[in-house]
Amino acid sequence: MTRRGRGSTGPGRPSGLPADGYQAPPPVREGTSGELIVDFHGDDDRRASYDLGKLPMVGWHPLLAEALALRIGPSGGHRTLAGAKVSWGATSRWARFLQTTEPQPTVPEKLTRAHIDAFHARSDASLRTRYGDMLEMRLQFGDSHLKGRLPADAWDALNRRLQKTMSKAVGGYSNGELDRLTAAARADTARIARRIRSGEHLIRQLSDNPAQLDSSQRDLAQTLAAMAATGEVPRLDSGWDIRRRRADLASHLALTWGDLAPLMTLLALVTERNGESLKELPARHRILEDRAVELVVVKRRRGTKRWFETVTWEIGPKARELHTPGGLYLLLLELTARSREISGSSSALCLWRNGTRGVQGRDEHCAPFEVDLDGSSIAMSSWAATRTKPLLADPPAPAKAKKNQAGKAPGEQEKTSAPKRPTPLGVTFNRIKTTVDVRRTKQLGGHLPSSAKSNTAQVLFTNYLKDDEVIREWGEAVITEALADAEQAALDAHAAAVGRRGQPTVIPDAESSQQLEAAGIPSPTASELADGDLDTAWTACEDHDHNPETGKPCDDSFLACFHCGNCLVTRAHLPRLLALLEALGTLRQRMSEDAWWERYGTAWVAVRRDILTKFSPAEVSKAREHPLPDALLDLVEPPWEQPYGPTA
Known part of the structure; x- marks a missing residue:
């Protein structure tokens, strides 16, 4: 099949079909040693393989493999790599738990209500983990293709009503915190842009008019020109801070890990999109009359065939590129152009990583979220706390003064506790998304259908607005x-x-x-x-x-x-x-x-x-x-x- 995209089908142009003799891959395959393996191929083209041969309870492997394949297969409920990891984690914990029970249910037919009750009440996991595992295993074993594979008594226990765990509400930022966070992210992003543009300017000066450069500038420009031509950052000979000095050298032409926190923070604030969508921003785009940029973004968990959305972002004047979503997106493409060309990635977000022995040369340029969306490397809270001018949370509201107790002398002063030290501002994508949704909802007078941007009105209220203190106070007012x-x-x-x-x-x-x-x-x-x-x-x-x-x-x-x-x-x-x-x-x-x-x-x-x-x-x-x-x-x-x- 080679025809793709809009317009590839129509009257007289039937949809593309696989080549003759095509066989769909089996949901469960056997490994070289006879172990069962479940392959995952997500809707975002991320892949993984899960080997049940690494788990105990061999008698359970056929059922577990079939249940997992149905759960993460093409028609299953989990179509992302993160979701597949959740299913595999629950399956692994289930098999390892059954190994510790007495009597041990060596095959599914020997499972009893007592095993289910013990799995739900086990003491080596948190309440939230136990709730999630019970729900996941119920979904796996409850597939219509597996109906009746578990004993009725055990299935009745697994299918019980579960008390939902209450997670702590994620509140947004106050107006003061939001202003300080925005100003800091904008200032640091501007500093990153000036740094990379200065490096590119040195290379152009070396080519056009080298006489204007002094000796130190000429040496640096020659090094940067070599890096641009080969895509490799030179290995330094000695010094205890080799890795830091290599990162400083590479940062003249490319983003580094330390640049992600302020840049991603500003992207989240300006575009009002969640972290997952920002990590998967594509480099492919279309500019509309120099006023807006059109691109296709990914919004997960919206159901089959509803992942992709075409958005149009305002570009604005060049001097306001850090204030408009389109201007910031084009700036991102400019800052990552070298790394994207070297790595050959189609992602907008590319950078240079300080490689180890296994990653050297041109391979140090990569798209960090192309394989996995794990955001642990984006240390946004650490960035906010370690800046030259750290970002601090608002002090807690003063407690109401207590009434004087009987027996105190007139005029006796109440003892007051020492003022608490300022708390660093925690920065997460969830809090940023909540804050921008709250701000947009207030600007639109609380009309949820108009306020919903990347979610439905129901999701907007349930997950972002309902538990936010600012929106509650505003709504009450x-x-x-x-x-x-x-x-x-x-x-x-x-x-x-x-x-x-x-x-x-x-x-x-x-x-x-x-x-x-x-x-x-x-x-x-x-x-x-x-x-x-x-x-x-x-x-x-x-x-x-x-x-x-x-x-x-x-x-x-x-x-x-x-x-x-x-x-x-x-x-x-x-x-x-x-x-x-x-x-x-x-x-x-x-x-x-x-x-x-x-x-x-x-x-x-x-x-x-x-x-x-x-x-x-x-x-x-x-x-x-x-x-x-x-x-x-x-x-x-x-x-x-x-x-x-x-x-x-």
Whole structure:
């Protein structure tokens, strides 16, 4: 098959087929000594082979090999080298554990529930490792092709519900920490660019106008020209710091390991991509009208055939190349051009490594993440702590002052602990990604579909925003402001209604008709009010036949009584009003905030602000001791207007 890429198929152009006689490689093959070997070929073209002959429990090898091959094969769940290593690690720990059990299950048919329980409860592994191993082995043995290969009792134990381990949330950086980190990464990256550009400039001067160079510059330029021509950094003869001096010499034309930390940090900050995608940036790109650069980036764990994404990054002016993703990407290609040409790699990230006896000459130039994405060599936290001006974390917030204990003399000062020493700033790709996602989400007003860039909105919230302290505080502030605005809008609507219809009359201390008359209620009305003849749903109505606004018989909802001059409230109505507030609180949990405030906000504000405040706290507390279930809220509105069915 030679046809590749977009446009290679179409009407009259069928898809490419393998050559005649093609045989797919077997999922499990035998080694030279009869051992079983599982080969892995990932979607990113990384490969590995796993030899089960190195594991104990030979009777388990056929099942383990088949289960592993299904798990990391073309249709399996793990299609990256890192994922394949996870599966192999769990398989290895499973086999080695079974070797230590008594009685020993020499074949799968002898596995029991007790073996599974012991594997889950073993003391030589952390809770997180045990959880991961149980989940991985369940996935391996649970493949449909292996159904029934384990005893039912053992499979039932393996298929139990596992309590998920709680990992510590990864928070982002504060604004101050982010500003200091960005400035440091930008300054060190600029220093790297000046260094390599100076080396290239020396080579050009040696060729174009060597007379302008002094003797030391000429010697260095000649050495660099030889390095550029051969691709080899010369071996130094003597000295205890040979490796350091060789690295310094190579750094005039190429990146070294020490350059990765600031450069990768700045790439993560500017491009807002995770570390895995940055390590696999390709050198192949397309420039669009000198304004943007287009390239294909890899975003793992997005499902089959969804790994690759075409992105367009702004280039910006040359003076701003450290501030725009496209400008920084093109700078990266410039700084790695020598190493990429010598190594023949298609990766954007290439460097010179200080080789050992097995790696010498041109082989010292390489793409460090072409075979494995392990990032242990990118010591970002170490770089931040060992700079000339180290990066420090913000000091912890001061603890709240404790109240003075009884018995202390007046004016006695509390003993304060000595201030803690500044803590170095920990720098990781996860924290950077969390921080830039939080910043982008805040800039877009919290709208997750718009904020999601390289992940779905669900993944963005679950893995980056949910546990971040900054986004929580910001979200709480936004919600508080929104609730305050909604409450103020309800207050304004209540005040406007009261202005048109009059203020309800609240008589908190009167119960009998004589007391009501003394409070200013006319005699006939006071008698009817005391006997309950004027009661409506939660209050009483002085004149139902004359609406204050229309002068006609009232046909408004009983919820509108709370902003009406005909409304009368006594102590006898207090239990029903508290029951109404309870029912409104229940509805608030079942409706959206906007819908609840629009529908019930004015009534809730009127009861809380204008009516309950007329009663003493003791009267309200006494009424709460004998609560009444609210059965009226569902009756005062037509069924088709009830938002989510009955509240009872």
